[in-house]
Amino acid sequence: MDIERKVKYEHELNAGFLDDIKRLSHCEEIDRCIQCGTCSSSCPMSVYMDHPPRKIIGFIKNGFRDEALRSFTVWLCSSCYTCQVRCPAKIKITDVMYALRREAIKDKIYPRNFSIPVMDKEMTKLIVRDGRNSEMRLILRLYLKSFRPFNLVKMAPLGLKLMKTGRMGLKRNRIKKQGRKQLRAIVKAIKENGQ
Amino acid sequence: MNRYAYFPGCSLKENSKHYEESMLPVFEAIGCPLEELEDWNCCGATAYFSVDGNMAAAICGRNLSLAEKEGKDILAPCAGCYLTLKKSSLFLQSGEPAARKILEDLKRAGCEYQGRSAVKHPLEVLIREVGLEAIRQKVVRRLTGLKVACYYGCQVVRPYTDFDDPDHPTTLDSLMEALGAEAVDYSAKTRCCGGLLTGTIENVGLRLNYLLLKEAKRKGADAIVTICPLCLFNLELLQDKIVKTYKDDVKIPVFFFSQLMGLALGLSRDDLGFSRSTIPLEAFWAKIRNGGHHV
Numbered sequence: 001m002d003i004e005r006k007v008k009y010e011h012e013l014n015a016g017f018l019d020d021i022k023r024l025s026h027c028e029e030i031d032r033c034i035q036c037g038t039c040s041s042s043c044p045m046s047v048y049m050d051h052p053p054r055k056i057i058g059f060i061k062n063g064f065r066d067e068a069l070r071s072f073t074v075w076l077c078s079s080c081y082t083c084q085v086r087c088p089a090k091i092k093i094t095d096v097m098y099a100l101r102r103e104a105i106k107d108k109i110y111p112r113n114f115s116i117p118v119m120d121k122e123m124t125k126l127i128v129r130d131g132r133n134s135e136m137r138l139i140l141r142l143y144l145k146s147f148r149p150f151n152l153v154k155m156a157p158l159g160l161k162l163m164k165t166g167r168m169g170l171k172r173n174r175i176k177k178q179g180r181k182q183l184r185a186i187v188k189a190i191k192e193n194g195q
Numbered sequence: 196m197n198r199y200a201y202f203p204g205c206s207l208k209e210n211s212k213h214y215e216e217s218m219l220p221v222f223e224a225i226g227c228p229l230e231e232l233e234d235w236n237c238c239g240a241t242a243y244f245s246v247d248g249n250m251a252a253a254i255c256g257r258n259l260s261l262a263e264k265e266g267k268d269i270l271a272p273c274a275g276c277y278l279t280l281k282k283s284s285l286f287l288q289s290g291e292p293a294a295r296k297i298l299e300d301l302k303r304a305g306c307e308y309q310g311r312s313a314v315k316h317p318l319e320v321l322i323r324e325v326g327l328e329a330i331r332q333k334v335v336r337r338l339t340g341l342k343v344a345c346y347y348g349c350q351v352v353r354p355y356t357d358f359d360d361p362d363h364p365t366t367l368d369s370l371m372e373a374l375g376a377e378a379v380d381y382s383a384k385t386r387c388c389g390g391l392l393t394g395t396i397e398n399v400g401l402r403l404n405y406l407l408l409k410e411a412k413r414k415g416a417d418a419i420v421t422i423c424p425l426c427l428f429n430l431e432l433l434q435d436k437i438v439k440t441y442k443d444d445v446k447i448p449v450f451f452f453s454q455l456m457g458l459a460l461g462l463s464r465d466d467l468g469f470s471r472s473t474i475p476l477e478a479f480w481a482k483i484r485n486g487g488h489h490v
């Protein structure tokens with residue numbers, strides 16, 4: 001039988017990872033983590049995570065870039081900020097999760113057609129184009145691009161309820177032409193700066 | 196009283212119309228009429244911060260600049276808008292090199308922001324500026340006998356809020372009590388509803404909301420009161436599915452706090468968006484004096 005090596009050698013670790021995430025999350029405190037586990041025990045999602053937040057912070061401190069970016073945790077974080085307000089080392093854990101998401105999206109490390117990054121990207125596209133989000137259009141794009149048209153059918157009862165109570169947004173929302181021009185100029189300038 | 200630029204965001208124009216429909220008359224009634232921020236753009240919510248942090252702050256910067264030109268602070272009832280705009284405003288004022296660069300780019304696009312416009316949540320304005328005593332004096336229909344579970348969710352009270360405690364907030368409870376209702380001891384008041392996860396990873400979202408509904412029922416609440424469109428969406432619209440999945444009757448009306456406040460101020464139920472509820476409200480109206488019609 002094949003026996004796999006379970007431990008990484010130091011040269012396989014990503015030495016610059018900690019500094020990258022510190023910069024991207026605007027959080028200098030990451031290496032002050034004392035591994036107390038307040039984040040993991042506060043997190044309403046940790047029961048579903050492959051690696052709870054404490055372990056993710058450990059990964060970052062020690063250069064386990066792949067493990068952190070491939071973890072499902074990054075996508076399960078619902079941005080409730082409970083861990084962040086409770087962390088005794090004042091680590092902005094939620095902002096760290098955002099930074100990991102951005103790195104994972106940049107490197108295209110996520111399950112193909114996985115709905116969360118698809119949703120994130122589609123929403124940003126709508127905003128850049130129209131200046132506003134249009135709920136129905138976002139939902140349609142989400143289900144089509146994540147190849148789950150069947151789920152759209154399952155959503156029908158919910159859609160019907162929204163329709164009956166006049167809460168379904170069917171039209172395309174847009175801001176004024178001059179506003180859209182402003183937004184495009186802003187987006188272009190920021191893109192040129194890079195991250 | 197300060198003047199505020201009302202920032203509806205996408206939810207208050209679509210699935211949460213009744214938040215807007217009740218918020219505007221309530222603020223009118225307390226002597227602080229709201230005007231919508233002219234040509235606002237979408238805040239980007241959690242999505243934009245997941246894709247590009249600088250861009251997220253920049254597109255919010257345009258809104259902040261628009262409000263500053265109007266000489267007003269932004270009033271954002273949606274938790275997502277509130278947090279995103281506040282986060283961006285704090286970052287843009289941080290003096291960090293990346294923030295300074297974004298401010299320059301904004302200025303070049305005609306959207307200068309000097310940090311004069313702040314971002315506030317309606318609950319904060321009601322508690323801090325209007326004051327509970329002034330509200331109590333305006334109440335003409337006390338909500339006596341109504342038990343409510345006050346649900347704060349996450350992003351209004353965390354991480355930036357300074358008007359309430361991030362773990363044990365009480366402002367909504369005291370507001371409801373000022374209206375004459377009884378706020379039950381709702382231990383799940385800041386536990387996350389899962390936000391957009393209910394649309395992306397449904398089984399996880401369902402379970403989170405089941406726990407919230409069940410706890411409200413267990414404490415004997417007649418209704419759940421929220422301050423966030425996404426919380427209301429999840430808690431209200433998933434109820435049928437939750438009842439079926441967990442075989443537990445956790446059906447309960449879910450309202451925006453402004454709807455109940457409108458009732459207490461004597462406004463008619465017809466003008467506060469109650470008809471948009473997908474949960475039957477007969478039992479609820481039976482508890483409200485005059486059935487919620489004009490007093």
